[in-house]
Amino acid sequence: MDHIFEKYALRKPENLIPLLQELQKENGYLTDEIVEKVSLHLHIPTNRIYGVATFYDQFRFRQRGLYHIQVCRGTSCYLCSSESYLKEIEKLLKVQAGSVTRDKRFSLETVNCMGGCSQSPVIRINDTYYHHLSVADLSEVLRIFREKTE
Numbered sequence: 444m445d446h447i448f449e450k451y452a453l454r455k456p457e458n459l460i461p462l463l464q465e466l467q468k469e470n471g472y473l474t475d476e477i478v479e480k481v482s483l484h485l486h487i488p489t490n491r492i493y494g495v496a497t498f499y500d501q502f503r504f505r506q507r508g509l510y511h512i513q514v515c516r517g518t519s520c521y522l523c524s525s526e527s528y529l530k531e532i533e534k535l536l537k538v539q540a541g542s543v544t545r546d547k548r549f550s551l552e553t554v555n556c557m558g559g560c561s562q563s564p565v566i567r568i569n570d571t572y573y574h575h576l577s578v579a580d581l582s583e584v585l586r587i588f589r590e591k592t593e
Contacts, residue, residue: 444477444480447465450465451485454484456486456487459481459485460499463481463496466481467503472504472505472506473496473502473504500554505541505550506543507543508543508544508547508548509548510588511549511550511552511568512552513566514528514529514540514553514554514566515554515557515559515563516529516554518560519560519563520565523563525565528564528578529551531581531582532581535581535585536585540552541553548588559572562574568584568588
């Protein structure tokens with residue numbers, strides 16, 4: 444990751460977000476070690492870095508699965524029973540929201556809103572959105588991803 448730090452040799456505080464973005468892209472997520480290195484490099488206290496990184500939902504501190512599932516819990520999705528979708532996915536994958544399956548193929552999280560309120564409930568797997576599914580459809584959607592080999 445040294446090549447990324449070299450791009451930000453000027454060590455300006457305004458480089459914090461782009462530096463974190465590149466480091467996360469390279470590593471997959473931000474570790475305590477990465478935050479320490481950024482702190483030393485930019486001369487910014489670690490608590491300020493964590494404050495920034497936890498404010499923006501683009502940053503994560505845990506490894507994601509090969510297939511990252513997000514279940515919308517915004518008002519519209521909530522009213523359209525997104526909780527039942529979450530529970531079904533947890534049951535099918537044997538994983539809790541905020542966790543990764545043992546084989547690291549799937550990770551699951553809830554998000555506050557995906558902006559698809561007119562298509563509620565909405566789930567996203569990596570960059571593909573699914574909407575207007577029935578709870579029964581989830582089994583088939585997950586089966587497709589289980590059978591993929593990458």
